[in-house]
Amino acid sequence: MMTSARAKELLRRELLARRRQLRDSPERKAELDSQITRHALALVRELNARTVAAYDPFPTEPAGRGFPAALAAEVPTLLLPVTLPHGLMAWKDYEGSEQLPPGILASCDVVLVPAAAVDKSGLRLGKGGGYYDRALAGLSVPTAAVVYHDEYVHTVPHDPHDVAVSAIITEEGWWRSEGTKTP
Template sequence: MTKARQRDELLARRRARTLPQRAEAAEAIAQHVLAVPLVARARRLACYLSMPSEPGTGPLVAALHDRGVEVVVPVSRPDRTLDWVLLEPGTGTTVSPLGIPEPAGRPLGADALASCSVVIVPALSVDHAGHRLGRGAGYYDRALVDVAAPVCALVFADELLPVVPHEPHDVPVQMAVTPSGLFRVPG
């Protein structure tokens, strides 16, 4: 299956999920992420602010803030790269031209990820080898090239697949969290 065809199918399934299903998934994902020992010890991590059809990150971000963990979130730049901003509790967001919620704040620079214990990224699917299918613009693949911290994707349970189409430049993840639990990539 091509990347474009799989994206279309996955996006259609996401749009079909009800608000209660999405809310329940967001709560379950938050509990599973918070139970990961590396996250439990983190002082700072990177996470995205979810779009409505994505596995929700609101409960996770709120719980991290309650624990005193600093959360840096991405903001997209016109050159198709990501910068990072420290998300303060209660900070409002605007929606970027790409439809992504982004907070206002002082940009920390691309090297902000070096200070994070874990980087949590969006995905449309992840396979058993850690290949991540994103939306196709390459923002995260460019941002993750030199990241040493473990990368974790959040997906719905039916989006953890045996194989997803991938290319050599696609940066793999080391784990995926679904509402059903944590999947660690072997190796």
């Protein structure tokens, strides 16, 4: 029987290989990223969000390089992650470089997180470091995984410590994950 860690690694490799192929089609990637950004902004507007935590996408990640700027133009406060040693994250304001106090995510109206895949229940497959699972643990604000639509899968291998998100954003739209009350 395959372990959860092994199943996660195999799925992660497959999906990241697809992303590298997509990066080789810059026009198609830009089109998908633009649509994802548009749907992320629609969710932000639906929630009347004023404070949003997001991420600054790597070249292969969904939403593209303009994602933080588009969000910052929409909301008064945008927070971006800073990785720390030992699998921890801190946050900084989009405009600043100073790290914000622990627990700042609890003041957000929505947290947008990257993922390699997400399933209908909101369980997400990340890069394997557990940074976002630790950051989202115990958080009661709306959270949304940002993926390409073909990364929205039936089931993601998971462990008890994995934290589900409450919504999914792809180039086809955004929707609540099954069994969640927010957003």
